[in-house]
């Protein structure tokens with residue numbers, strides 16, 4: 001097959017598809033939104049930070065992609081409902097949802113106040129449910145859908161940087177993903193989780209200094225943090241046609257962190 005033809009196939013994977021990516025103002029979410037758009041997708045860039053969401057969407061449009069920004073708080077059902085309604089009005093029914101919004105707190109278990117527990121659970125777990133719940137009728141109408149929930153190695157083991165609330169929330173995301181996959185498979189909607197190790201994003205930079213990052217880097221078998229684009233590549237595979245038979249699973253992406261020697 002000529003190279004041009006092969007490249008053309010790959011870059012066209014999401015033409016005509018509408019995708020919502022939450023927490024896409026920066027970090028992993030922004031990389032996912034950019035990758036989906038670079039392959040032809042119409043992308044709704046959702047973030048609680050409206051300025052960051054607009055910057056991501058502007059950047060995508062600047063490179064010829066299709067994107068619109070939505071200021072959304074995924075922890076509030078009304079905010080989520082209006083994002084989904086406006087997205088459908090603008091771009092039609094939703095084909096792809098990437099639940100990526102999240103936040104990290106590092107407080108040790110004995111010191112976690114109830115309000116902080118709820119904040120972390122709401123942003124990382126309840127938010128993913130609320131957005132999936134709001135998008136489901138649209139995917140059902142479409143007769144197809146792809147959902148990827150960004151969990152974490154925190155949910156597979158324990159968190160390197162986060163507290164017990166973060167670990168518990170991410171373990172919850174894995175359970176939520178499995179359950180939705182089973183319930184929504186008859187609607188031809190796949191639901192999977194992706195569990196990154198340590199990714200070089202503002203979240204990680206805010207939680208570490210240079211020496212901590214160096215210690216983490218040294219502890220990872222591949223001797224580096226992940227690039228957000230590497231997480232985006234995996235997510236885009238899972239929401240592509242090639243992954244039609246993959247549902248209810250989790251894919252770890254951690255540079256070897258969880259290899260049991």
Ligand SMILES: NC(=O)c1ccc[n+]([C@@H]2O[C@H](COP(=O)([O-])OP(=O)(O)OC[C@H]3O[C@@H](n4cnc5c(N)ncnc54)[C@H](O)[C@@H]3O)[C@@H](O)[C@H]2O)c1
Pocket residue numbers: 022023024025026027028029046047048049052072073074075100101102103123124127150151152153195196197198199200201202203204
């Ligand atoms: N960076 C890592 O090492 C790592 C590892 C594993 C999992 N993750 C997960 O990947 C996802 C993205 O992480 P990141 O490192 O890019 O983080 P980040 O902090 O750089 O970006 C997260 C984005 O989510 C947005 N957000 C937070 N709360 C929100 C809310 N209530 N509603 C809407 N948007 C909200 C933030 O404004 C921000 O733009 C998170 O779910 C995180 O837990 C990150």
